[in-house]
Amino acid sequence: xxxxxxxxxxxxxxxxxxxxxxxxxxxxxxxxxxxxxxxxxxxxxxxxxxxxxxxxxxxxxxxxxxxxxxxxxxxxxxxxxxxxxxxxxxxxxxxxxxxxxxxxxxxxxxxxxxxxxxxxxxxxxxxxxxxxxxxxxxxxxxxxxxxxxxxxxxxxxxxxxxxxxxxxxxxxxxxxxxxxxxxxxxxxxx
Amino acid sequence: xxxxxxxxxxxxxxxxxxxxxxxxxxxxxxxxxxxxxxxxxxxxxxxxxxxxxxxxxxxxxxxxxxxxxxxxxxxxxxxxxxxxxxxxxxxxxxxxxxxxxxxxxxxxxxxxxxxxxxxxxxxxxxxxxxxxxxxxxxxxxxxxxxxxxxxxxx
Numbered sequence: 001x002x003x004x005x006x007x008x009x010x011x012x013x014x015x016x017x018x019x020x021x022x023x024x025x026x027x028x029x030x031x032x033x034x035x036x037x038x039x040x041x042x043x044x045x046x047x048x049x050x051x052x053x054x055x056x057x058x059x060x061x062x063x064x065x066x067x068x069x070x071x072x073x074x075x076x077x078x079x080x081x082x083x084x085x086x087x088x089x090x091x092x093x094x095x096x097x098x099x100x101x102x103x104x105x106x107x108x109x110x111x112x113x114x115x116x117x118x119x120x121x122x123x124x125x126x127x128x129x130x131x132x133x134x135x136x137x138x139x140x141x142x143x144x145x146x147x148x149x150x151x152x153x154x155x156x157x158x159x160x161x162x163x164x165x166x167x168x169x170x171x172x173x174x175x176x177x178x179x180x181x182x183x184x185x186x187x188x189x190x
Numbered sequence: 191x192x193x194x195x196x197x198x199x200x201x202x203x204x205x206x207x208x209x210x211x212x213x214x215x216x217x218x219x220x221x222x223x224x225x226x227x228x229x230x231x232x233x234x235x236x237x238x239x240x241x242x243x244x245x246x247x248x249x250x251x252x253x254x255x256x257x258x259x260x261x262x263x264x265x266x267x268x269x270x271x272x273x274x275x276x277x278x279x280x281x282x283x284x285x286x287x288x289x290x291x292x293x294x295x296x297x298x299x300x301x302x303x304x305x306x307x308x309x310x311x312x313x314x315x316x317x318x319x320x321x322x323x324x325x326x327x328x329x330x331x332x333x334x335x336x337x338x339x340x341x342x343x344x
Binding site: 018027028033125126128 | 207210211214215217218221222224225239241242243244245246247250253304306309310311312313314315316318319322323325326327329330331332333334335336337338339
């Protein structure tokens with residue numbers, strides 16, 4: 001009979017593993033970074049004039065230094081902003097002078113759809129608080145997402161988050177998030 | 191007398207701990223994989239605002255962070271400061287900072303770089319606008335405003 005190899009004493013293995021485990025437990029941070037993704041526009045070309053938009057196509061959203069909203073010259077409210085934006089960006093058929101112009105376009109998977117020429121112009125003063133700015137950005141994002149959801153439900157019978165990539169692309173081109181941030185000027189710095 | 195007399199005393203048999211290391215190792219590997227070491231120490235206080243429509247920030251390796259807020263050390267006052275990597279910076283250093291961040295990445299990844307702005311909720315937009323203008327100038331167009339997911343109350 002071959003000589004038995006002596007067994008390795010593994011009782012300290014658990015201790016070593018525990019030590020490592022505790023180290024990683026302590027150093028672990030489980031937080032996932034979340035945020036609102038945006039794409040900044042390239043710097044303005046000084047040789048080119050800024051594009052003109054008809055007044056009826058633009059919804060001006062201003063946030064002043066004391067975090068009050070001004071929507072198209074009238075004072076607005078954060079709680080109604082989402083509905084206002086949704087109403088403004090929904091293509092109104094037939095053409096209504098109080099709302100942006102509409103035009104028809106053929107989009108793959110969707111067929112011929114009405115599209116709005118509407119545009120949200122967002123402007124803040126230097127004294128606006130970051131929290132308010134994020135709230136407004138969030139409301140705008142919510143409005144556009146709900147519009148996308150509506151169209152998606154109408155065309156595909158599913159919510160925007162449940163449709164496939166091609167369909168998402170189609171919906172995205174029918175309802176682009178047309179939010180433009182105005183070139184800043186130095187007002188309300190105090 | 192019983193035929194099946196127990197051998198030995200009444201001592202309960204010990205529980206085998208042979209599988210203990212395996213269990214511990216399993217936990218260990220889980221934590222090893224999920225661990226993200228904090229690279230930078232925060233020098234400014236950042237309490238993120240909350241919002242509903244948030245996206246997860248993926249590909250951490252492609253993200254560079256700019257922190258904006260009040261200094262942690264109260265002797266430095268309460269003026270809003272910008273933190274780039276490990277030190278306080280200013281708006282004028284941002285182009286340099288972005289250039290360095292780009293240099294540190296692979297050539298192919300450079301155009302996918304995202305700048306995450308971790309800004310305190312009480313900060314005034316003026317400084318944020320300045321940062322955004324600088325980022326536009328150096329072509330770092332993809333930004334991400336760091337916010338917390340709002341807890342829905344039902």
